[in-house]
Amino acid sequence: MNVTNNYALPAAIVAAVENDPYSRGDADISVTELIAPAQQRALMREHWHELEEDAADRLFALQGQLIHSLLERANIKHQLADIAERRLSAEVAGWALSGQFDNLILDDSGTLQDYKYSSVWSVKNGVKEEWVAQLNVLRWLVYANGYDAPERLQLVALLRDWSKPAAMRERDYPPAAVQVLDVPVWTISETLRYIVSRLADHEAARNDIADGDKPVPCTPAERWERPTQYAVMQAGRKRAVKLHAHADDAHAHAAQLPKARVEIRPGAAVRCESYCAVAHLCPQRQAELAAADAA
Ligand code: SF4
Structure with a gap:
């Protein structure tokens, strides 16, 4: 190294x-x-x-x-x-x-x-x-x-x-x-x-x-994954009223509040993104990036 x-x-x-x-x-x-x-x-x-x-x-x-x-x-x-x-x-x-x-x-x-x-x-x-x-x-x-x-x-x-x-x-x-x-x-x-x-x-x-095979992929915990969250935001407040794990729940919640909207906070694989020295060589990470580019 x-x-x-x-x-x-x-x-x-x-x-x-x-x-x-x-x-x-x-x-x-x-x-x-x-x-x-x-x-x-x-x-x-x-x-x-x-x-x-x-x-x-x-x-x-x-x-x-x-x-x-x-x-x-x-x-x-x-x-x-x-x-x-x-x-x-x-x-x-x-x-x-x-x-x-x-x-x-x-x-x-x-x-x-x-x-x-x-x-x-x-x-x-x-x-x-x-x-x-x-x-x-x-x-x-x-x-x-x-x-x-x-x-x-x-x-x-x-x-x-x-x-x-x-x-x-x-x-x-x-x-x-x-x-x-x-x-x-x-x-x-x-x-x-x-x-x-x-x-x-x-x-x-x-x-x-x-053997030239792909190793077993890293788990979400190993990748330090943060899930995507859906924040219900309301006019006049800086912080989210509530963070939801599912978009449907967030939209249903926002619909009950005046001047509310849903903000998506994208998830991330923190280790892959910033703390893995082999990310550029990793088949799992590269496949994930290629899929994101193609989307
Ligand atoms: S880049 Fe690959 S090897 Fe590194 S933590 Fe992510 S999935 Fe694992």
């Missing part, structure tokens, strides 16, 4: 992006890769040397890595302190799986916390499926390496786009720039089943690409 600098960012930032200390080490797959879409990982592996990513697009990942310094500065003594600097790994179904632990704290009450930079939008509807999976797989790695399995899981989200005026104005807006969210805990055997099933998906995608 080559790093470009299309926005003339300062050399120090580009160098920080290029000198990424994070790798899966000797493992076959990291926890981050395990939970990523199988199609995306297989395409990335296949085209790694021809891929480009701009330094500007790596800034959020860079911020995430800075959390390690934040936790060091906090100087909290915790059970994972001795493994915080390294990866834990385990062998599953012939794969060496590894996970990085430097953004995590395991406190004395048995709570494993993962610190992440995130957007307000990402946490508004609770913890994302992939974060639930990530934390449970990391918990499983702790257990597989001879530690007691943490009893509780929490995501500590540092909200990079949080706005104080929005918090004062909107009822369902996070009241502070840091949110602590409880994450559902899977059983150890449930987690192992998930890991084995993901590894099978990655194996299948890798074989599909080697």
Whole structure:
């Protein structure tokens, strides 16, 4: 993967992006890769040397890595302190799986916390499926390496786009720039089943690409799909009276109100549009764009 600098960012930032200390080490797959879409990982592996990513697009990942310094500065003594600097790994179904632990704290009450930079939008509807999976797989790695399995899981989200005026104005807006969210805990055997099933998906995608076939498509959740919404707008109001999932419901609602109309807020596959380095090589995304052009 080559790093470009299309926005003339300062050399120090580009160098920080290029000198990424994070790798899966000797493992076959990291926890981050395990939970990523199988199609995306297989395409990335296949085209790694021809891929480009701009330094500007790596800034959020860079911020995430800075959390390690934040936790060091906090100087909290915790059970994972001795493994915080390294990866834990385990062998599953012939794969060496590894996970990085430097953004995590395991406190004395048995709570494993993962610190992440995130957007307000990402946490508004609770913890994302992939974060639930990530934390449970990391918990499983702790257990597989001879530690007691943490009893509780929490995501500590540092909200990079949080706005104080929005918090004062909107009822369902996070009241502070840091949110602590409880994450559902899977059983150890449930987690192992998930890991084995993901590894099978990655194996299948890798074989599909080697055979010249299309890999299994990414799911709506993997594509971070936002559905199309139909907003009932009324003269004199800036915000929608109500957002509907179906056009018919929105039109029926608007018909009952004076001076109301329906505004379409198109859905999007957010990951495909903005956060997937292989979108230009992806058969699923390219077919979708071709269908949209033809419509
Ligand atoms: S572009 Fe979208 S569908 Fe294709 S690999 Fe990336 S996330 Fe999956």
